[in-house]
Amino acid sequence: MSSERLMSDGDSRYYLLKVAHEQFGRAPGELAAEQHEQAARIAARQRQIEEAVLRSPEASGVVIPAAQVEEAWASIGSRYAEGELLQALAGHGLDAAGLRAMLANELKVEAVLERVCAGLPEVSETDVGLYYFSHLEQFEVPAARVARHILITINPDFPENTRESARARIEAIAKRLRSKPERFAEQALKHSECPTALQDGLLGTIKPGTLYPQLEACLFELAEGETSPVLESPLGFHLLRCEAVQQARRLSLEEVLPRLRDSLQSRQRKARQRQWLASLLQPSAPVENQAHG
Structure with missing residues (x-):
């Protein structure tokens, strides 16, 4: 029997399995009743479309090489440890031959859809x-800032992170940076309690709507190379440094x-x-x- 065939009633298990994983990240048997019904409706619609495509005049003469099917099979198999794919298929009443046939159908549908587009004019x-x-x-690009920051968190469960202690710690860092602002990255690596400390406090390119409003408002007022005063957010106390200013602009046609x-x-x-x-x-x-x- 050719692997390029129309779907049988038994093939519905494959489509249901595929949709369940794509839509919900679970096997069909793990879905709630409402989810199962939704997945079944989507799977039925997919089968209807694929069957119509495969029966269309445009599908005539389209042949999928066995090597292409094997490549698709290998791509799926790479997500599993050796032997686990066959076990997973068997657990859903499927086998390798059936999956290969389904893959051949999917590849043929894709090829037919490509054929339908043949002759379309190129966009000039x-x-x-x-x-x-x-x-x-x-094509409008909003203003942005490249920034670093230092965070000292507030946590009353730790003596060094009570509000008073945290404030004293951030103020000491701010004092050192007032005389040597170029040490901001070094101070972030040593003292910041944010994961960005491992990147010397680098937040990256900040667009409007990214930070807490009180931090963002200050950052967008800073000049390049300028450091903020001590700022507070729900996380704790911050220092910000503006590394670069990117003005709002419109991307050119080129x-x-x-x-x-x-x-x-x-x-x-x-x-x-x-x-x-x-x-x-x-x-x-x-x-x-x-x-x-």
Whole structure:
């Protein structure tokens, strides 16, 4: 029997297993009743679409090489220890031959969808330019800051982290940095109680809406190379250093051209595929009964 075949009723277990893991990260038997019903509906819809694609005229002559199926099989197998994949399949009433057949079907559906897009015109630079100038708001980059910070937490369960002790510790660090601000990274590595201490306190590029409001407001007022006063958040006390200022700007057409062209090309392909699938799945109009009346 060819591995490229239409689905049988027994194959529904494969689709249900796949959807359960994709949607809920669990096996079908571990799903709640409502989740199981949802997964079953999605799986049934997927089967309906795949069957329609495989029966379509466009699928005629599409052959998936056995090596491509084996590559897909090996990709799945790489997620399991040796022998565990076969055990997992058996636990759901499936076997290697059935899974390979399903993989062949999926690969064939993908190939048919690629065939449907054959002949689509390439997105030109003019097309990209028209989209860019019609959607300038999509290419606005907000202001940002590259920052480091030092955190001393407040925790009354530890004497060195009571509010008074934590404040005294951060003030001592701030005093040292006022005379030698270039030592901020060193002080962060030595004293900060944030995981970023291992990166010398580097927070990275901070965009609006990332930090606690009181920290963010101060950071965006700092000049490059400037250190903040002691700041407080629900976590404790902070010192911030602005490493670099990135002003708000609009990405140029030249900057976005390659990626935007790929995006528009992909959007065009998906639109063609959706249109084709919709026509494929649309039921035939009922023939009017001319004999009555």
